[in-house]
Amino acid sequence: MFVTLRARIDALALQAKVTLMIVLALIALSLASFAATATFLYADAEERAVERQETNMRVAWDVLGRYGRDLRLEGETLYAGSVALNGRYDAVDRIKQLVGGTATIFAHDTRISTNVKKEDGSRAVGTKLAAGPTYDAVLKRGEPFRGRAEILGTSYFTAYDPIKDAGGKVVGVLYVGVPADDFLSNVNTIGFSLAGIALLVTLLVALLCRRFARELFQPLVGMTQAVDKLAKGDLAADVPGTDRKDEVGTIARTVLVFRETAIQKAKSDEEQKVGVAAIAASLHQLAQGDLTAQVGDVPAAYAQLKDDFNAAADQLRDAMGAIVGTAASLHGGSGEISHAADDLSRRTEQSAAALEETSAAMTQIMETVRASAARASEAQRLANAVRNQAGASESVVASAVQAMTGIEKSSQEITKIIDVIEKIAFQTNLLALNASVEAAHAGEAGRAFAVVANEVRALAQRSADAAREITALISTSAEQVQSGVGLVGEAGRALHAIIAEIGDVSTIVSEIAHAADQQASALIEVNAGIADMDKVTQQNAAMVEQSTAAARNLADEASGLARLVGQFETGAEPIPVVHHPARTAAEKRHAPRVLGNTALKADCAEDAWNAF
Structure with a gap:
């Protein structure tokens, strides 16, 4: 799959590759910005949620204090002064009315008054506080707890304070909280808005990049077409962008040099063709025995070869x-x-x-x-x-x-x-x-x-x-x-x-x-x-x-x-061949006598020897 994707990317045009690269870079930047912004917003929301829960907890204690400051647990019933808080919902509803969210009063670890609803819509009275960090902090160590917690499967920003009797013993727990989804709905809205804006900006920048890439690489497209024409033998093809001062202009001028070189090569090939044809004709005459063959007019580049031939x-x-x-x-x-x-x-x-x-x-x-x-x-x-x-x-x-x-x-x-x-x-x-x-x-x-x-x-x-x-x-x-x-x-x-x-x-x-x-x-x-x-x-x-x-x-x-x-034509008059017949026996017998290089009569030989 990766090889197929790589092949498809390689098949794209250069401007499409540049546009795709910029778009992917913007998407990566948008994702990074969105992640950073979301992280910051969520961190800020949690911090504000914790601060709000502190305020809500003070309001809850004020509401609970109206029933009495003396809090004690008698059996399974929790009293505030003389008022039994088991099954009394007006306190938790008043808290919700004042600060929103939810509120719960625990008798030890059991909910005796709450406006937290079950899935069936009834109040979650009689349910237990789940074991965990909250339980350990409040009931075991007697310390307040602030943070997110799961309540009946739902995430809440919570605040838990231990309820202690006059002797300092933990007899219950006072809870206030806000569902995380309700509190973070604004943050999600802002995130989605930012994502939409980032998407819109990405699309806009992609369009601008495509337009800019088209204008930037249009000369390259023209040069590509010119190079294709040159490769096919069209030496009159125009090379665009030669007046540009950037790298595109440099490439265009280089392509122009290639075109001039190709023109010169074509001219040289034509001259070579003419010169080779003239020399080949003269060689054919030589092969036929005509030694008067001469090479006529040839291009200047083959003048030396003509003279030598x-x-x-x-x-x-x-x-x-x-x-x-x-x-x-x-x-x-x-x-x-x-x-x-x-x-x-x-x-x-x-x-x-x-x-x-x-x-x-x-x-x-x-x-x-x-x-x-x-x-x-x-x-x-x-x-x-x-x-x-x-x-x-x-x-x-x-x-x-x-x-x-x-x-x-x-x-x-x-x-x-x-x-x-x-x-x-x-x-x-x-x-x-x-x-x-x-x-x-x-x-x-x-x-x-x-x-x-x-x-x-x-x-x-x-x-x-x-x-x-x-x-x-x-x-x-x-x-x-x-x-x-x-x-x-x-x-x-x-x-x-x-x-x-x-x-x-x-x-x-x-x-x-x-x-x-x-x-x-x-x-x-x-x-x-x-x-x-x-x-x-x-x-x-x-x-x-x-x-x-x-x-x-x-x-x-x-x-x-x-x-x-005589088979070779040299331009000179042919020399006749003369046949010399052999002498006959009679000619040999009657041949004159000689002394040195001088012919003598036959009767002079004796006189010559006497003179000697």
């Missing part, structure tokens, strides 16, 4: 064109290979005849090379003797250069010593000059010293002059020695160069001799190789025939490749 198609077309050209070239080349194989066959036959003449010529060359090797060995011996003599002369020249170098070093040492002597003479001259000056200062006493000083100066001057002359002579000698050293050095270098060149000549002659020996050995091997070549030439003739057959097969394969690539 066209570039790839161009490259494929160029590559296929190159393959077509290569196939044609291969076809032509295979024919040329076939002709070349026939030429090679003829040249092989000519080579076999020429190899015999080559063998005889190689024998003569071998003898000549051996004689040259013997003469080269003799020349090497003479060159070695000249080199040894030149080596001895080089040693003498080196000794002369070394001696003159020593003389040059000694001259340099003498020059240094003479420089020292010049410096000593100069210092002596200065000392003598100073001594002459000091002698002049001394006057007559220094004359003799001045004469000695002059002689010393003269001696120092002559020493300096002699040192300069020796220096000049040594310089001249050093220059001549240096010149001699240079000349001897030049002679030594020239002699060394001669020795080096003689050594080079000796080496070259030795290499010539060695090479001549090797050539002789090589010619022997060449002669043997020519014999092998003759045999190989015969084998080559057979292989050339096989090569010719393979060349014809290659030409056929090239023709097939040309037909295959």
Whole structure:
């Protein structure tokens, strides 16, 4: 049941849910207010009832006091003064007349005078006070009791006072009370009034909430309808509430963004459809072998894809064109290979005849090379003797250069010593000059010293002059020695160069001799190789025939490749396929002889070998 109720609530519209929530909240608030108010009213009513019963009890005692103040119980009869109260109803009726409600006089716990009625309408005289809190308080403890109590099955607001005799003994009970329903009728009326007012307010607020919710959620309903239209593909649907400043406006603007996004997506899908269709058409052309296919105008978003496709198609077309050209070239080349194989066959036959003449010529060359090797060995011996003599002369020249170098070093040492002597003479001259000056200062006493000083100066001057002359002579000698050293050095270098060149000549002659020996050995091997070549030439003739057959097969394969690539449309002129028929046996027999790449007459072969 709860699940069904929850499902029904979930199925309600949003404004109905909000209205229901507010109504339930108002109902809960009304119930809480009603309960609080009722509790307060009932508590206040009971408090006022207790206060009223106090007043009623005082009135009852006044009425009872009119019969006498001396209250006593004699047997089962209760007296007030001299008046017996058993069966006397005027007192209780007077109390009811004065304060309303009910009144009862008990002789101990038995009603002897009361206006409380039984169910049959008769006075409840002779009935007992029920055991309970009232009984215990009044009869056992002798205390007054105030509060609600059940009397013959009916709820009353009551007041019980114990009746005591002159000795203080409890001999009866005086009761006054009001039926609770009569006293609380006003409270019930007020409660029902409040409940009605709360119900009316709830209904009014519910209507206002429904109206307010309708105005509040009406844009949401419009937005829901707009979203449904957008979901169904109606991109022109209007979105209400976009100018609102609240959350509803935010949602509306968000839905508007969704609509713009959907429009852009639809536009993009349309462009994609156009672009894919154009590219698919071009791919179909490629699949049919048309390599000239190009993608035409497409949306801007597919421009790069168009350019890439066209570039790839161009490259494929160029590559296929190159393959077509290569196939044609291969076809032509295979024919040329076939002709070349026939030429090679003829040249092989000519080579076999020429190899015999080559063998005889190689024998003569071998003898000549051996004689040259013997003469080269003799020349090497003479060159070695000249080199040894030149080596001895080089040693003498080196000794002369070394001696003159020593003389040059000694001259340099003498020059240094003479420089020292010049410096000593100069210092002596200065000392003598100073001594002459000091002698002049001394006057007559220094004359003799001045004469000695002059002689010393003269001696120092002559020493300096002699040192300069020796220096000049040594310089001249050093220059001549240096010149001699240079000349001897030049002679030594020239002699060394001669020795080096003689050594080079000796080496070259030795290499010539060695090479001549090797050539002789090589010619022997060449002669043997020519014999092998003759045999190989015969084998080559057979292989050339096989090569010719393979060349014809290659030409056929090239023709097939040309037909295959001819299925593709590249936009270029198709290359014709030329068939090269094989040569006949007669053409092979009458084919001209060749020497290298040059054709020769048949009678020129002998002259060519003689020239060689």
